[in-house]
Amino acid sequence: MQAARGASLxxxxxxxxxxxxxxxxxxxxxxxxxYAVDLTTKQLALAHLEGRDDVSVIGDVLTLRLAFNPGAAFSFGTDFTWVFTTLSIVAAIVVLVVSRRLGSKVWALGLGLLLAGVTGNLTDRIFREPEPFHGHVVDMIRLPNWPIFNVADMCINVAAVIIVIQAFRGLRVDGRRVEDPKADDAEGPAESAT
Incomplete structure (x- = not known):
C-alpha cells in the first residue's frame, strides 16, 4: 500500500x-x-598495570602497558589538550544531532562507535589528571611499531572506516542513496542500506 506521493505505509x-x-x-x-567497555578497560589498566613492566598477551605482538597521553593520536599536539577537549565536545554534539536522521543500521554502528570513542577519550580529558579539560587519556594496548592506544581509539578508527565505506557506497545517514531523486523528499521512501 502506498501513499499519494509514493511512500510506502x-x-x-x-x-x-x-x-x-x-x-x-x-x-x-x-x-x-x-563506552562502558572503554571505561572498564581503562579502570582495569589503572588497577593492574601501574608500575608494572609490559604484560604479554600474545608474545611480543600484543602487550599491555599503561601510558598517559596528553595529545591526540600518536601523541600529536601534547601542548594543546584543551583544543582536543573542545573538538571532542563539538564532535559528540554533531554525532548526536546527525543521529536523529538515522535510517541505516550500518550508519548506526559507525556513529555509535564514533560517539563511544569520542566520549571515552573526552571523559579522560575532562576528569583525569593533571586538571579538568587538560586530562591525559589512559592508553594500554601496545602493538609492535605502533603507538599505545585504547578501546576508544579502536572505536574511532573502526567508525572512520565504516563512514568512509558508506560515503563511497553513496549511502546517506538516513539510509537513502545519494543519487536517489527522492533523497531530499522527507516523505519519500528510504532505501534499505544495511
Whole structure:
C-alpha cells in the first residue's frame, strides 16, 4: 500500500518512525556498550598495570602497558589538550544531532562507535589528571611499531572506516542513496542500506 506521493505505509521502511526509532536505539546501545567497555578497560589498566613492566598477551605482538597521553593520536599536539577537549565536545554534539536522521543500521554502528570513542577519550580529558579539560587519556594496548592506544581509539578508527565505506557506497545517514531523486523528499521512501 502506498501513499499519494509514493511512500510506502509499511513500518518495515527504514524511513518510517518505528524503524528510525529502532535504528536510533541500536545506535544508542552500541555507543553505551562500547563506552562502558572503554571505561572498564581503562579502570582495569589503572588497577593492574601501574608500575608494572609490559604484560604479554600474545608474545611480543600484543602487550599491555599503561601510558598517559596528553595529545591526540600518536601523541600529536601534547601542548594543546584543551583544543582536543573542545573538538571532542563539538564532535559528540554533531554525532548526536546527525543521529536523529538515522535510517541505516550500518550508519548506526559507525556513529555509535564514533560517539563511544569520542566520549571515552573526552571523559579522560575532562576528569583525569593533571586538571579538568587538560586530562591525559589512559592508553594500554601496545602493538609492535605502533603507538599505545585504547578501546576508544579502536572505536574511532573502526567508525572512520565504516563512514568512509558508506560515503563511497553513496549511502546517506538516513539510509537513502545519494543519487536517489527522492533523497531530499522527507516523505519519500528510504532505501534499505544495511
Amino acid at each position: 509499511s513500518t518495515s521502511d527504514p524511513g518510517s518512525p518505528p524503524a528510525r526509532r529502532r535504528t536510533w536505539l541500536m545506535f544508542a546501545a552500541i555507543a553505551a556498550v562500547a
